[in-house]
Amino acid sequence: SACGPSARQADSTVKHQPKEKITVNVPVFKADSAYAFVAKQVSFGPRVPGSEAHLACADWLSEKLSGYADTLYQQRFRTRVYDRRSFEGLNIIGSFNQSAKRRIVLAAHWDSRPYADHDDDPGNHRTPIDGANDGASGVGVLIEIARLLAENPVDEKMGIDIILFDLEDYGPATQERDRYSEDSWALGSQYWAKTPHLPGYRARFGILLDMVGAADPEFPREYFSQQYASWVLDKVWRKAFDLGYGSYFVNKPGAPISDDHVPMNEIAGIPTINIIHLDPNSVNGTFFEHWHTINDNLDAIDKETLRIVGEVVTSVIYHEK
Template identity: 45%
Template structure:
């Protein structure tokens, strides 16, 4: 009777050792995190602040023009090849916009390229505000946060010696936020005018990229980035790679390993028209019945007090790591 427990103990011990060996083997087979430079959340925060200091960046305004000039100057200062793509488009309320997509290319001759993007314009009305609905949004999070992160990515890449052997194109899409899903008759709800234009008229003939990553509403306190629905549908492998990278860096509290809703955003045109697999890192709260996005979305409270350097760091460091993993052929 005493031998049976002993045999069971030996079996369990042997099984446990086998399981441990298998886990260790799987860990060894996973790509290692390659060495990558640090992303400065303080620098990114200052880039967000600088945009907000211009005031709302609504197309057809002096503030919009001035901020656009600042973005161009910064990209050039970091050694990126800059292309300004101007266009005109008509909004759902028949306003003719003078748009400007701003493209900065790092290592422009490299054949392997990654596309990073955010929109830089502000919404012309605060329709989700409980009091004043006709005031333009300051857009610290809904626009400026993503641009600030990408400016810091440009600064980091330009400062590395030797530079990573990969091409990175940073696009600041214009005229994203002048839409109305109820009044516009197209599939984009009147939004994403700049990305639609670029996707049909790419800045370089026959331009393509291995994949793209869009940032939107990427800097708020307590941000949660679920796996956006269209991103999973059209570029699931890219979603998994980015979320795996974030998890390996310790940012799984921001990058939630669950599927969220499908959001009409700039990545849609890039996928459908330009045929480049692009995902969207966007702050959503899919289990909240009253609010899909961050609390200050499309209100007068989308200000700097709600921007958190920790969130900027989580997103920015993840992007830097993704770029370096791809440069070394070690995508996670």
């Protein structure tokens, strides 16, 4: 159990003593482990839907998560991307304490961008990216949390679902702005929100991780997170501040980002926040500097950032009652 010794006493002679404070034992998030999980994903190559790398990584993620979770769900779906091509996607879901009614969702996307459409070199604009930060970083943090949950179970009344969404990043290239639409992104989470892995699925709240591996990040209060789940932001940002990470989890408004948390909020009705690295001063004007370039590779990953984000999320879920 995650809780310390009970405050109840059997001996009636001590019943008037002050109630013993129950402490919560939060397991230590290991950044080296999370980094290894990021590196493993990148080692397959760009995880672009329809590719061999995508299939191989799906097998590895499913095997890894099934080894930690109580139950693994593989949600296969067929969808069309913005240019009308059809792909088979796979949402991978690991559930802990499946019978618990009170649940928390932790999510990230595991596919990688098919185009380096923001690369400095126009010759790379149709080249797939490794997606080390944009994709693999959030997944790596969540697999490490899954490992911790397997070794240090939370209270049986609290259920955790880790969802790895596919086809988040297959929106049109920047050079095809005329084909842009909000719903051409986050296809896996749109499917899951409309057709959850269990009929009638509900969760108390959700936390999405996206681009949580670059050095010296700033995670502001992203606009849709504030609009739909301000109380979840308050909870997580307060925990980050208590842990000494207030310079990373900053109390300032962030831009609206089309991401997997939008269908989680708008379709599934689960108050969900997005912990996402936003940098209005970067070359692309919104995200970390290597976003949608061929330089979003393992060199862009900083273990300290993985540790900070992992510690905050781990602490939040182990303190949840």
